Amino acid sequence: MTADERLEKKAYELDIDFPQNLLALVSVRRVGNILFTSGSGCATFRQGLIGSQLTFEDGYLACQHIATIQLGMIRQYLGSLDKVDQILRVYGHLTVDDDFHDLDKVADGFTDVMGAVFGDRGRAPRTILGSRNLPVGNTAAELEVILSVKD
Amino acid sequence: MSVAEKRLERIGLTIYGDDGTIRSGAGNALYTIHEDLLFITGLEPRGEDGQPAFVGRLGREYTREEGYQAARLVAVNMLTVIQNALGDLDRVDYFIKVMALVNTADGFSDLPEVADGFTDVMTEVFGERGMHARTELGATNLNNNVPIICDAIIKIRD
Amino acid sequence: MTIPEHNLAKMGIDIAHVDRAGKGVLPFRRYKDLVFVSGHGPFDMEGQPLMQGTVGVDLTPEQGYEAARLAAVRMLATIKDAVGDLDNIDYFVKALCIFNSGGDFYDMPAQANGFSHIFTRAFGQRGQHARAAMGCGTHSRNVPFMVDMILKLKR
Numbered sequence: 040m041t042a043d044e045r046l047e048k049k050a051y052e053l054d055i056d057f058p059q060n061l062l063a064l065v066s067v068r069r070v071g072n073i074l075f076t077s078g079s080g081c082a083t084f085r086q087g088l089i090g091s092q093l094t095f096e097d098g099y100l101a102c103q104h105i106a107t108i109q110l111g112m113i114r115q116y117l118g119s120l121d122k123v124d125q126i127l128r129v130y131g132h133l134t135v136d137d138d139f140h141d142l143d144k145v146a147d148g149f150t151d152v153m154g155a156v157f158g159d160r161g162r163a164p165r166t167i168l169g170s171r172n173l174p175v176g177n178t179a180a181e182l183e184v185i186l187s188v189k190d
Numbered sequence: 191m192s193v194a195e196k197r198l199e200r201i202g203l204t205i206y207g208d209d210g211t212i213r214s215g216a217g218n219a220l221y222t223i224h225e226d227l228l229f230i231t232g233l234e235p236r237g238e239d240g241q242p243a244f245v246g247r248l249g250r251e252y253t254r255e256e257g258y259q260a261a262r263l264v265a266v267n268m269l270t271v272i273q274n275a276l277g278d279l280d281r282v283d284y285f286i287k288v289m290a291l292v293n294t295a296d297g298f299s300d301l302p303e304v305a306d307g308f309t310d311v312m313t314e315v316f317g318e319r320g321m322h323a324r325t326e327l328g329a330t331n332l333n334n335n336v337p338i339i340c341d342a343i344i345k346i347r348d
Numbered sequence: 349m350t351i352p353e354h355n356l357a358k359m360g361i362d363i364a365h366v367d368r369a370g371k372g373v374l375p376f377r378r379y380k381d382l383v384f385v386s387g388h389g390p391f392d393m394e395g396q397p398l399m400q401g402t403v404g405v406d407l408t409p410e411q412g413y414e415a416a417r418l419a420a421v422r423m424l425a426t427i428k429d430a431v432g433d434l435d436n437i438d439y440f441v442k443a444l445c446i447f448n449s450g451g452d453f454y455d456m457p458a459q460a461n462g463f464s465h466i467f468t469r470a471f472g473q474r475g476q477h478a479r480a481a482m483g484c485g486t487h488s489r490n491v492p493f494m495v496d497m498i499l500k501l502k503r
Contacts, residue, residue, distance in 0.1 A: 047472060056469070063464035068441045068478040070382060070500050073224070075442040078480025127222045128229040128343075130289070130444070132482045135331045142333040150218045162218045164231030166341040168291045169331025172404065172449035172483035174456045183480045187224045227379075286377045287384040287496075294486045301488040306370050313372035323377040325387030325496040327446055328485035345379055 067116040073127070074116070074186050079108040080178030090139025093179055098133060101179035102148030109184055110156060117188065124187040126153050126163040131182030135169040142167050149182055194279035197315045198269070203262075206238055206270040221275045226283070228344040230271055232291065234336040235263035242334045249298025252337050257292065260337045261307025268308075268342060269315070276346060283345040285312055285322035291339045294328040301326035308340045376430040381501045382441070383430050389491040390418035393425065400490040404453025407492050412447055415493040416462030423497060424466075431501060439474040440467055441498040448492050449483030456481040463495050 040048070068075045081104045089098035114120050129149060133142055146167045153161030163184070173181050191199075198205065222229045237243035244260040246252055252260065273279055290305035292298075305326045312320035322342070332339050353363065376385045390398045403412035431437055445460035447453070460481035467475035477497070487494050 050472070063461060063468045063476055064479050065476050066478065068439075070441055075478045075498065077478040078482065125222060125224060127224055127227070128341075129218075130480070132484065133331075137331065140331060140333060140335040142331065147218075159219070164221055164229050164341065165218050166232035166289050166291070166339065167333065168327060168329035168339070168484065170449070170482060170484040171330050172447075172451075172454055172456075174454055174481060174483075176454050181480060181482050183478075185229070284377070286379050287386075297486060297490075299486050299488055299490040301486075302373070303370075306372070309372035310369050321372045321374050321377075323375070323384045323386040323496070324373045325444065325494065326488055327387075327494065328448070328487055330485040343384070 066112045072188050072190060074113065074188060076109055076112055076183050078181045078183040079105050080173060080175050080181040081105055086177050086179060088134050088136045089145060089179055090136030095141065095145060098145040098179050099148035102146055102182065103152050105180055105182050106149045106152035109182065113186065120156065122188050123157060124189045125160045126157060126184055126186045128185045129163050129165040129182060131167050131180055132170045132173055133167060133180045134171065134173050134177055142169055192278050192280040194282070194315050201314045203266055203311065205266055205273055220271050223275065226346045226348060228275060228346050230268055230342045230344065232339040232341040233264050233267045233271065234334060234339055235260040236267055242336045244337050245335050246337055247293045247295040248304060248337055250295035254300045254303050257304035257337050258307035261304055261340070262311050264338055264340045265308045265311035268340065281347050282316060282319065283347040284319040286343045286345055288322045288324045289341045290324060290326045291329045291332060292326060293332040293335065293337045301328055304338060375426045381503060383499050383501065385423060385426060385497040387494045387496045388419050388423040388426065389487060389494045390415040391422050391491070397489045397491045399492055401492055402448045402450045403492050404449055404451030409453060409455055409459050412459040412492055413462035415491065416445065416460055417466060419493050419495050420463045420466035423495065427499065436501050437471070438500045438502045440471065440477040441500055442478045443495055443497045445479060445481040445495045446484050446493070448485065448487045456483055
């Protein structure tokens with residue numbers, strides 16, 4: 040039995056519940072040499088619908104902002120961004136007006152920062168959709184990544 | 191001709207020539223490969239000219255059946271990208287996970303039936319290996335206002 | 349036609365084609381020590397929605413929380429089926445939690461805890477996961493919440 044398993048068994052025997060106030064979430068989860076990040080929005084920056092309250096430029100800037108937030112999380116987890124091998128996939132939602140259809144160009148804000156940091160290794164495949172509401176008072180975008188790391 | 195291509199022929203679909211017709215957003219790659227994993231970007235239902243062949247929403251411009259056809263076209267687009275990425279469709283081991291984004295007007299909720307257009311093609315071409323875990327979501331908008339976008343995570347043969 | 353099929357044809361046997369239309373979606377797919385679980389929502393085991401509507405319009409945030417909890421319950425059935433024994437799970441990796449959202453509902457992270465807390469309460473620290481909690485338009489069958497999940501198995 041591993042030490043982790045012994046802890047679990049002890050907690051079970053003592054009828055100790057997992058602390059209710061411990062967050063269910065982690066910023067980054069690793070499996071082997073692949074990392075999955077939690078989604079990030081921009082908390083106090085550029086809120087509203089792209090195409091009405093916000094311009095295209097606002098949306099693009101919001102995505103750039105979120106890219107730096109994601110990279111901060113990844114750096115904190117790895118110690119250095121030099122350990123990143125490749126950004127494998129980007130997934131995200133944008134809050135857009137019904138008539139605004141240039142979602143890819145807005146998401147380019149995110150990709151452009153990743154490209155600036157990692158070159159071609161940062162320009163990953165993307166899956167982007169429009170939605171009505173997003174967290175933190177309707178942040179303009181929320182994005183997450185899957186990436187690989189060097190051993 | 192690979193087994194997959196033979197099956198494509200049987201169901202009457204042709205994938206596009208290798209001239210880079212399938213384009214996504216300006217800045218990103220169409221796919222990445224990490225060890226034996228192939229990540230494909232979200233793809234639109236584009237025609238051979240590289241332009242969206244369907245523009246509009248399910249429940250407004252398009253019916254469920256038309257959405258199904260648009261989803262089949264997304265599968266053709268993806269097979270073209272896979273062919274370009276791997277050189278040979280038979281290098282696909284199996285599909286792991288697909289995101290199917292459906293552009294909906296209020297109230298349209300037959301998302302699985304629309305996304306099945308994509309899944310059915312992959313199952314026809316690759317058999318059980320074309321089956322996959324899938325999440326369908328209703329989008330309020332998609333790039334170019336297309337009715338459906340699908341991505342995929344695929345395992346490559348060792 | 350392959351040689352075996354040719355030989356079968358000579359015997360007058362034609363292998364029937366199985367119509368897989370609409371049946372290509374798996375509840376989960378395993379890749380090495382990862383299990384990718386398909387999108388699940390607040391459905392019963394017969395596939396009937398237990399809740400419907402848009403959070404912030406038809407449903408309150410608390411009802412959104414309940415929908416997330418019901419999705420976790422339904423997903424656990426798939427997970428148990430996928431892994432056989434829950435002790436085979438090493439830890440949970442990543443969840444994508446999406447609410448059909450409208451009105452002034454922006455509190456997806458708090459209400460998605462209806463889903464996430466089931467896993468930490470059951471699995472402790474191993475139940476923690478990376479997560480995105482977002483809004484979207486209409487879901488399948490107009491349920492208010494859908495979630496997919498990646499988990500890691502012990503070797």
